[in-house]
Amino acid sequence: MVTRQLPKPAELLELMSFKKPELDAKKRRLSAALTIEDLRTIAKRRTPKAAFDYTEGAAEGELSLARARQAFQDIEFHPSILRDVSTVDTSCEIWGGPSAMPFGIAPTGFTRLMQTEGEVAGAGAAGAAGIPFTLSTLGTTSIEGVKAANPTGRNWFQLYVMRDREISYELVRRAAANGFDTLFFTVDTPVAGARLRDKRNGFSIPPQLTLGTVLNAIPRPWWWYDFLTTPKLEFASLSSTGGTVGELLDAAMDPSISFADLDVIRSMWPGKIVVKGVQNVEDSRTLVDLGVDGIVLSNHGGRQLDRAPIPFHLLPRVVEAVGDRTEVAIDTGIMNGADIVAAYALGAKFTLIGRAYLYGLMAGGRAGVDRTIQILGDQVVRTMKLLEVPTLADLTPAHVTQLRRLVPVGEAVRV
Numbered sequence: 001m002v003t004r005q006l007p008k009p010a011e012l013l014e015l016m017s018f019k020k021p022e023l024d025a026k027k028r029r030l031s032a033a034l035t036i037e038d039l040r041t042i043a044k045r046r047t048p049k050a051a052f053d054y055t056e057g058a059a060e061g062e063l064s065l066a067r068a069r070q071a072f073q074d075i076e077f078h079p080s081i082l083r084d085v086s087t088v089d090t091s092c093e094i095w096g097g098p099s100a101m102p103f104g105i106a107p108t109g110f111t112r113l114m115q116t117e118g119e120v121a122g123a124g125a126a127g128a129a130g131i132p133f134t135l136s137t138l139g140t141t142s143i144e145g146v147k148a149a150n151p152t153g154r155n156w157f158q159l160y161v162m163r164d165r166e167i168s169y170e171l172v173r174r175a176a177a178n179g180f181d182t183l184f185f186t187v188d189t190p191v192a193g194a195r196l197r198d199k200r201n202g203f204s205i206p207p208q209l210t211l212g213t214v215l216n217a218i219p220r221p222w223w224w225y226d227f228l229t230t231p232k233l234e235f236a237s238l239s240s241t242g243g244t245v246g247e248l249l250d251a252a253m254d255p256s257i258s259f260a261d262l263d264v265i266r267s268m269w270p271g272k273i274v275v276k277g278v279q280n281v282e283d284s285r286t287l288v289d290l291g292v293d294g295i296v297l298s299n300h301g302g303r304q305l306d307r308a309p310i311p312f313h314l315l316p317r318v319v320e321a322v323g324d325r326t327e328v329a330i331d332t333g334i335m336n337g338a339d340i341v342a343a344y345a346l347g348a349k350f351t352l353i354g355r356a357y358l359y360g361l362m363a364g365g366r367a368g369v370d371r372t373i374q375i376l377g378d379q380v381v382r383t384m385k386l387l388e389v390p391t392l393a394d395l396t397p398a399h400v401t402q403l404r405r406l407v408p409v410g411e412a413v414r415v
């Protein structure tokens with residue numbers, strides 16, 4: 001039998017202590033986002049279709065990106081027990097400097113298209129969080145603008161070697177003069193991948209107004225208000241415009257670049273040099289023999305060669321081959337702090353986030369990027385605590401199994 005009683009007014013009052021409503025709509029929106037996927041949902045609602053698709057899309061059938069994300073979802077963790085994890089330390093050293101967390105912001109082109117604050121939001125948020133920010137050659141903020149947005153934090157510069165070498169070399173000199181400490185030489189872009197969404201959307205740079213874009217603009221007035229009332233959206237370091245991003249890339253990139261270009265750039269660059277877009281063990285060995293400071297295992301977020309290897313699957317073999325001689329980082333498909341922890345456990349010394357950052361940017365400008373970093377950082381901390389590892393150095397391959405849906409038949413991969 002249940003004993004019943006009359007409710008006591010004091011207890012009722014306690015139940016009725018409502019939380020103070022958040023009046024700032026942006027804060028309300030962002031704090032309701034608990035995952036990067038939640039930020040993506042907000043981003044999609046607020047960004048015109050062509051700009052959202054340019055960001056979210058990948059090449060051809062978008063298989064590489066889907067597989068890379070799946071590989072991270074298929075992680076199985078193996079926690080230890082009874083270790084003191086009242087505090088965990090997420091800080092690390094990478095390419096000669098510190099980072100408060102084992103991830104940084106990847107280089108992305110045309111970032112102000114997604115949301116008008118663009119790289120300034122990314123660099124400012126990264127600086128505030130103590131993690132590095134990477135500016136792309138195809139960025140929409142100048143090298144000096146990024147330095148101003150993140151004056152004391154670490155800035156990295158990503159280089160595309162263009163047909164007109166002088167343009168690339170001048171960027172290298174300016175990045176060095178502005179204290180950027182690491183140069184990413186991106187090598188997976190001899191030509192642009194087929195970004196079919198851009199073609200289907202008739203997306204061009206600068207964005208064109210068509211009946212479709214005007215109709216699509218109606219529920220997204222704030223993006224258009226920003227677009228029309230802020231400085232013209234253009235590449236900060238390149239003058240070519242007119243066409244899809246793919247067409248612009250094809251016009252600017254030199255498909256004949258080679259290891260000789262790496263030599264030239266290294267002779268010009270005073271800081272650390274890292275090659276981004278490495279996709280097999282053999283190339284990793286060659287690069288390390290040539291004395292690079294690091295490599296980024298990446299398939300460019302699936303935007304270049306579709307069906308390229310899954311970087312997360314490649315990681316253990318590359319670390320085994322060169323991990324004692326260089327610092328290996330990884331990107332493509334990271335949507336959760338747990339992905340970052342798993343990559344670190346398997347030997348990555350750092351990770352980069354592309355879309356996770358851009359979803360935050362589209363969801364709320366600078367505050368949205370802050371939220372991305374906070375969500376990923378909280379996930380990193382929680383995962384480390386639940387694995388019972390107090391520092392990143394305590395993570396080992398024994399903490400992670402890669403459950404593989406896709407297992408190569410034979411070793412066609414270059415090992």
Ligand SMILES: Cc1cc2nc3c(=O)[nH]c(=O)nc-3n(C[C@H](O)[C@H](O)[C@H](O)COP(=O)(O)O)c2cc1C
Pocket residue numbers: 054055056106107108109136137138139158186276298299300301302303331332333334352353354355356
């Ligand atoms: C919209 C967009 C633009 C990008 N632009 C560049 C670029 O200019 N240079 C470059 O090296 N990588 C570029 N990337 C690739 C990222 O640096 C990174 O490798 C990739 O986004 C990682 O995958 P993720 O988006 O799943 O995190 C771009 C990625 C996206 C999504």
